[in-house]
Amino acid sequence: MEALQGDRPADAVPVSFAKTPEMSSLPVWDALQLRLAITAAGVALWSWNVDTNRFTMDQTAFRLCGVQLSESVTFDDLSSHIHPADRDRVKAAFAATRLEMTVLAQQDKLIAYYERRGFRRTGETRPFPADPRYARPLRDDLYFAVLEKPLP
Numbered sequence: 001m002e003a004l005q006g007d008r009p010a011d012a013v014p015v016s017f018a019k020t021p022e023m024s025s026l027p028v029w030d031a032l033q034l035r036l037a038i039t040a041a042g043v044a045l046w047s048w049n050v051d052t053n054r055f056t057m058d059q060t061a062f063r064l065c066g067v068q069l070s071e072s073v074t075f076d077d078l079s080s081h082i083h084p085a086d087r088d089r090v091k092a093a094f095a096a097t098r099l100e101m102t103v104l105a106q107q108d109k110l111i112a113y114y115e116r117r118g119f120r121r122t123g124e125t126r127p128f129p130a131d132p133r134y135a136r137p138l139r140d141d142l143y144f145a146v147l148e149k150p151l152p
Helices: 021-025 029-040 059-065 075-079 084-096 108-116
Strands: 045-050 054-057 097-106 120-127 144-149
Touching: 054 059, 054 075, 075 084, 097 108, 108 120, 108 144
Parallel strands: none
Antiparallel strands: 045 054, 097 144, 120 144
């Protein structure tokens, strides 16, 4: 494709963001040319909303992933097409999008402290371990609240 000359369309995307005289002669592609290149290369476009566990995918992504066209695709839908020997590794990589911690649910001030630092309650709770090898809790109403924070 030839470089566009003169006035560039509003949706033109430069190859480089460098602002040197040598770079001014680089080609610039408009949105249609980029779409054609993506289609020709067989590139699939998708995004994953970690909070809802939903994928948004283009038709190429559906075809490459072997998933039927649907408005609702989850990680589990996609992972069913991953070789069984690789599933745990892939799930671990996708799970690494969040930092999880537990705090005694009765510690409201501590939970508020972590919430101010970007953690949020998941609504999940976990039992407090009552292992006599270490110590016995003095109360029987102790349990953990699960907090999580997205990783950057």
